[in-house]
Structure formats: C-alpha cells, structure tokens
Amino acid sequence: MQMTMRWFGPGHDPVTLQQIRQVPGIVGVITTLYNKLPGERWEVAEIKALKETVEKSGLKLSGIESVNVHDAIKTGGAERDKYIDIYIETLENLGKQDIHLVCYNFMPVFDWTRSDLAKMREDGSTVLAYDQKAIDAINPDDMFASISKQSGGHTLAGWEPERMARLKELFAMYKGIDEEKLLANLGYFLTRLMPVCEKYNINMAIHPDDPAWSVFGLPRIVTGKEKLLRILQNVDNPHNGVTLCTGSLGSNPQNDIPDIISALKGRIHFAHVRNVRHTAPGVFEESAHLSSDGSLDMFAIMKALYDIGFRGAVRPDHGRAIWGETGMPGYGLYDRALGVAYLNGLYEAIDKMS
Numbered sequence: 001m002q003m004t005m006r007w008f009g010p011g012h013d014p015v016t017l018q019q020i021r022q023v024p025g026i027v028g029v030i031t032t033l034y035n036k037l038p039g040e041r042w043e044v045a046e047i048k049a050l051k052e053t054v055e056k057s058g059l060k061l062s063g064i065e066s067v068n069v070h071d072a073i074k075t076g077g078a079e080r081d082k083y084i085d086i087y088i089e090t091l092e093n094l095g096k097q098d099i100h101l102v103c104y105n106f107m108p109v110f111d112w113t114r115s116d117l118a119k120m121r122e123d124g125s126t127v128l129a130y131d132q133k134a135i136d137a138i139n140p141d142d143m144f145a146s147i148s149k150q151s152g153g154h155t156l157a158g159w160e161p162e163r164m165a166r167l168k169e170l171f172a173m174y175k176g177i178d179e180e181k182l183l184a185n186l187g188y189f190l191t192r193l194m195p196v197c198e199k200y201n202i203n204m205a206i207h208p209d210d211p212a213w214s215v216f217g218l219p220r221i222v223t224g225k226e227k228l229l230r231i232l233q234n235v236d237n238p239h240n241g242v243t244l245c246t247g248s249l250g251s252n253p254q255n256d257i258p259d260i261i262s263a264l265k266g267r268i269h270f271a272h273v274r275n276v277r278h279t280a281p282g283v284f285e286e287s288a289h290l291s292s293d294g295s296l297d298m299f300a301i302m303k304a305l306y307d308i309g310f311r312g313a314v315r316p317d318h319g320r321a322i323w324g325e326t327g328m329p330g331y332g333l334y335d336r337a338l339g340v341a342y343l344n345g346l347y348e349a350i351d352k353m354s
Ligand code: CS2
Pocket: 065, 066, 103, 104, 105, 111, 112, 157, 158, 207, 210, 245, 272, 317, 330
C-alpha cells in the first residue's frame, strides 16, 4: 500500500508539501494542475514543473486527481472526438513524465454534491453533510452559489466557476442523456483511451458518483456494484479501472463495500478510504475515519483491499475541520493526518496478522 494525501498544488492548497511529508508513512501526493479546465491540454512543461515541485519536497507524484472530462465527451456531443484527442495528448504527456495513475469522474454537470460544507457536530468540529430534502429544495441554478458561499473563498475541486457560469447551457446539453447513453459515451471514451494507456502503462480510475444516486434528475452511472462491473466489462482492459471511494459508494447504505472490493479484484487502481455516518434515509455526514464514529467498518474495508492484493495508492478522504483549522472544506491537514495514522495502523495490524 502506498499511503498518499491529496494536494491541490502551489498557490491553491493552504497545506504545504512539507507538512504532508511529516505525516508518518506518506510516500507521495495525488495532485493536479488545478487551473486546467476540462478540455484543456496539459503541456509537458507544466507537468514537469509540478512533478519537480513535488519531488523537491521528498515526496513522489503518485497520481493525478483529476484530469476532468469535457461535457462534450460525457454527452457524446459533436465535439467529443476533438476533446478526446486532447485528453489522449494529456495522457501521453503524463506518461512521458512517468505518471501512471489518473483519477477522473463521469458525473454530469456537478461533481460531488453536499447540502452543508460545515455542519457543526456536538464536539465543535464541522463536517461536510448531505440532506436530500435540503437538496430537493435548492434550484440547481442556485447550487453553485450555495456551495461557493460556504467554501471560504477557495475554488472547490470540480466546481469550476467558469463551468458553473454556463449552468443553463450545461443542463441543456444533458437533455435526452439517460443512464444508457451516458454509459455508452463512457465506453466510447475509454475505448479510445486504451491504446495510449497501454503504451504508457496508465491506469484510468473512475471515481464513483457522490452521492451514489441521481441528483437534480441527472443520470448517474457509477453508483454501485452492478454498474461498476458493467463499466469494467464494457471496456475489458486492465487499464480501465476504478477509484474505490468508500465515502462516495458508502453514501448509499445498500452498498456493501467489502463485497464491492472483492468483486472489483484486479481493477482497483486507487483507493479513497474514509467513513460516512448515515443518520436517516438520504441524510449523511462525513464522520471521522474511525469505524465507531461512522457507519462503515473500516477494518473490513482495509482487510478486503488487502485480501484482493491491492497494494496501490491509498489516500484518506475528506476530513472534519478540527482544532481551529480553516482551509479547503474537507481538505484540512489535521483530520486527514489522523485518518492516515489510523489507516496505517489498520494496515500494519492486518499485514502482521496475515
Ligand atoms: C473528490 C472528488 O473531493 C472529492 O469529493 O473525491 O471531487 C473527486 O476528486 C472527483 O470526483 C474525481 O474526479
């Protein structure tokens, strides 16, 4: 297992590489060119500079999260081939820099969705939370305003203001796109990527939809075991794989995460391991990583990953805001570092007892 943390890059992330390096057991970061909009090519010089910055701190660049996918690709629009060509060039440029892991998502319009970015818990910590009733009461046009109001001035991953300014147009693009069409468009995209992935040994790792059900009437196809298996079988190449995000899949209590992990053996390329606490149907909050604080069995999850032979990059995911830390919602240093320490402990125990 390679323990990593997500880092948003110079000028974007209030957490420094040196701080990350001081977290025991961390070998690398998962990062991105945060300024890039979906559809823009990543140039070699930019990737090189990012990699050098990371490596100067003594860490490895373990993978990219995310190279975002243009909506023309997701909707199968007239310009999809042009944007797939650009995506392929980006992968080529990443491959040439010895980068072999790319996380992405295929969610229409919005990336992850929450109704509250700072829900106060009894102990005074705050967490990201979701309440379906609150989401149902929001007009999708106001969703961006609602999210950005709570973001503490940070641009949130997947919520690029440039895209959000074109929300009406985006919703119009997805008219007539149902789950089957979206799945077919994903298959088309992945089929075209496989040759470059084979050439440079790049693993594509699709991130589950968060929450793991349809929001605002938009289709969602990365929500559970059957659908994940369909995506993998559709393009049956080991480079077409999954980011096993326990918090996203775990938003739906029906998803049995250890069972999903076993079913995806050999195709999990990256893992986001965090807990989530279900409080009512359609209502959850992002608890501390510890099993007893949430609804997921983190031991069973780490054991399942161990048992299928997964030894790739793992990262904690959203943490609570604790100890007065302010920063990017979900991505403070303190609680994610606690998450890392805990996951390391679980892993060491599982490894030594196996
Ligand atoms: C992440 C996602 O912060 C998060 O919720 O897990 O934004 C993830 O990076 C993207 O969906 C992957 O493209």
